[in-house]
Amino acid sequence: MIRDLTDDQARAALPLKWGAVAPGVIPAWVAEMDYRPAEPIExxxxxxxxxxxxxxxxxxxxxxxxxxxxxxxxxxxxxxxxxxxxxxxxxxxxxxxxxxxxxxxxxxxxxxxxxxxxxxxxxxxxxxxxxxxxxxxxxxxxxxxxxxxxxxxxxxxxxxxxxxxxxxxxxxxxxxxxxxxxxxxxxxxxxxxxxxxxxxxxxxxxxxxxxxxxxxxxxxxxxxxxxxxxxxxxxxxxxxxxxxxxxxxxxxxxxxxxxxxxxxxxxxxxxxxxDDWLAALVDRFDDQRSRLTDLLATHLPDARMRPLEATYLAWLDLRTYGIADPAGVALEHGVRLGPGSDYQPGLEGHVRVNLATSPERLESIVHRLATAVATSAP
Ligand SMILES: Cc1ncc(COP(=O)(O)O)c(C=O)c1O
The missing domain is CATH 3.40.640.10 (Type I PLP-dependent aspartate aminotransferase-like (Major domain))
Known part of the structure; x- marks a missing residue:
């Protein structure tokens, strides 16, 4: 029921989210989903x-x-x-x-x-x-x-x-x-x-x-x-x-x-x-939430993810890695995240991750963030 967009489809459908990143970069910043709207709306x-x-x-x-x-x-x-x-x-x-x-x-x-x-x-x-x-x-x-x-x-x-x-x-x-x-x-x-x-x-x-x-x-x-x-x-x-x-x-x-x-x-x-589409969407997010938790445990074990009770926007505390602007270094490694300082000026070491995407992209998001952190940590 949830229809995932390919990269090309997403670039056409979501001009802000996908248009604001260079080709090859995964956008996981602004709160839009990489899915087509429900059929009754279309x-x-x-x-x-x-x-x-x-x-x-x-x-x-x-x-x-x-x-x-x-x-x-x-x-x-x-x-x-x-x-x-x-x-x-x-x-x-x-x-x-x-x-x-x-x-x-x-x-x-x-x-x-x-x-x-x-x-x-x-x-x-x-x-x-x-x-x-x-x-x-x-x-x-x-x-x-x-x-x-x-x-x-x-x-x-x-x-x-x-x-x-x-x-x-x-x-x-x-x-x-x-x-x-x-x-x-x-x-x-x-x-x-x-x-x-x-x-x-x-x-x-x-x-x-x-x-x-x-x-x-x-x-x-x-x-x-x-x-x-x-x-x-x-x-x-x-x-x-x-x-x-x-x-x-x-x-x-x-x-x-x-x-x-x-x-x-x-x-x-x-x-x-x-209602049926929304139920399927919430199921997808429930899966993505578990997937993200598991991926972090494997690839970024010192990241702290706030319990995600609602929304498809996960909040990660990466301060233990000692990087002031993890979203900045993540972008250099091919993923655009929301910098914590956007939400609280001066706040260092936090990022917001949009998980409203495919399981495969979510894996790549975490792999790229982990590589960014590993190569940039003091
Ligand atoms: C909490 C919150 N309010 C408002 C908005 C934006 O809504 P609108 O585009 O209708 O102004 C967003 C978008 O992400 C949001 O997260």
């Missing part, structure tokens, strides 16, 4: 193109909210109302809108390391970022709630959550999220929860939709990550409070980063018709 998009559907999207959400609500009920037992969805162009555009239109002014708390555009979203909305480090050495890499409370007490009014977490692969427990929600309520803090990776929760972990513990939050999500369709440009804010929703729906055209008609069509198909 069919819906092809049918739309054949109909000549390439106009402005209609007013309203074109059924995206109802489709998402069916998905949320089936996968997480979450009865989110269909009218809670406000469409937007991308998750990052949605986060920006939430910060500007719903969240009060004041500093924004962001657990770090973080997805790099989180820093940009905070900066372009004129807010101060308050980083709260997630201890990567702790087994759970949990949030330090005492530090979060300190930030709230000092005036922070927004918490930007990534749930599940990119790049650490954490799937926050209900207890962790409830504790955060209690603090947010006490200090009148708005939580914006980016849940784009939620459908990619792996066996052994359970995803908790943040709105089920904090009704005042704003969730931003999209089918784009789990179904490998970021190019069609469609995402959604999910908001339970009618006044917040009205503010978001009233965003003027230049502010709202309008979605595309293809984004809505593909999103509806993904949330409605692709």
């Amino acid at each position: 069919e819906a998009l092809v049918a739309a193109v054949r109909r000549g559907t390439a106009g402005y999207p209609a007013f309203g959400d074109a059924g995206l909210g109802a489709a998402f609500s069916g998905f949320a009920e089936r996968h997480w037992g979450w009865p989110v109302p269909a009218d809670a969805t406000v469409p937007t162009g991308s998750v990052m555009a949605g986060i920006r809108l939430a910060l500007e239109l719903v969240c009060p002014p004041g500093p924004v708390v962001v657990p770090t390391p973080c997805y790099p555009p989180f820093r940009d979203a905070v900066a372009i909305t004129g807010r101060e970022l308050v980083p709260v480090p997630l201890d990567p050495d702790a087994e759970t890499a949990t949030m330090d709630l005492a530090e979060v409370e300190q930030a709230f007490a000092a005036g922070a009014r927004t918490f930007l959550l990534c749930s599940p977490h990119n790049p650490l692969g954490r799937c926050w427990t209900r207890e962790e999220l409830t504790a955060l929600a209690d603090l947010a309520r006490r200090y009148d803090v708005r939580v914006v929860s980016d849940e784009i990776h939620a459908p990619l929760t792996l066996p052994g972990a359970t995803f908790t939709p943040y709105l089920t513990v904090d009704e005042r939050a704003v969730v931003v999500t999209s089918a784009s990550k789990s179904f490998n369709i970021p190019g069609v440009h469609g995402a959604q804010l999910v908001v339970l409070d009618p006044e917040d929703r009205a503010r978001l729906l009233a965003a003027p055209i230049p502010a709202q980063n309008a979605w595309s008609v293809f984004g809505m069509i593909a999103g509806v198909a993904a949330w409605t018709d692709c």
Whole structure:
């Protein structure tokens, strides 16, 4: 069911991921998968193109909210109302809108390391970022709630959550999220929860939709990550409070980063018709996670991989090898990885590895990284 792309097909299908590397280099950096999208999505998009559907999207959400609500009920037992969805162009555009239109002014708390555009979203909305480090050495890499409370007490009014977490692969427990929600309520803090990776929760972990513990939050999500369709440009804010929703729906055209008609069509198909494909994808990632663990044990025994609970992005701590920029040396040996310093400026010795590829490529990725480390270690 998961259709792997050959190198040539991947270069044509994924212009950013594969176009940004020289021929022969394996790209395992940006979060895109080396697989074709699910067939129901391809069919819906092809049918739309054949109909000549390439106009402005209609007013309203074109059924995206109802489709998402069916998905949320089936996968997480979450009865989110269909009218809670406000469409937007991308998750990052949605986060920006939430910060500007719903969240009060004041500093924004962001657990770090973080997805790099989180820093940009905070900066372009004129807010101060308050980083709260997630201890990567702790087994759970949990949030330090005492530090979060300190930030709230000092005036922070927004918490930007990534749930599940990119790049650490954490799937926050209900207890962790409830504790955060209690603090947010006490200090009148708005939580914006980016849940784009939620459908990619792996066996052994359970995803908790943040709105089920904090009704005042704003969730931003999209089918784009789990179904490998970021190019069609469609995402959604999910908001339970009618006044917040009205503010978001009233965003003027230049502010709202309008979605595309293809984004809505593909999103509806993904949330409605692709459960079997998603189950096969999660199985593939479960296998790739074991494969990567075994490969590391053989070829890079001193690497520490964070337990991967969700996402297809593994976080490796390579500090014991004494190389400040392992992604830099890996690129010289034919594999492009995400440098840890992209996610936390100044952080040395870490890389993010995208395992959404074939078993063969994953083996080559680890072999090349191991050769890079062996030839560069002091
Ligand atoms: C946590 C997270 N949020 C947002 C995005 C980007 O989403 P979009 O392209 O819809 O802005 C990504 C992409 O990898 C991501 O990992």
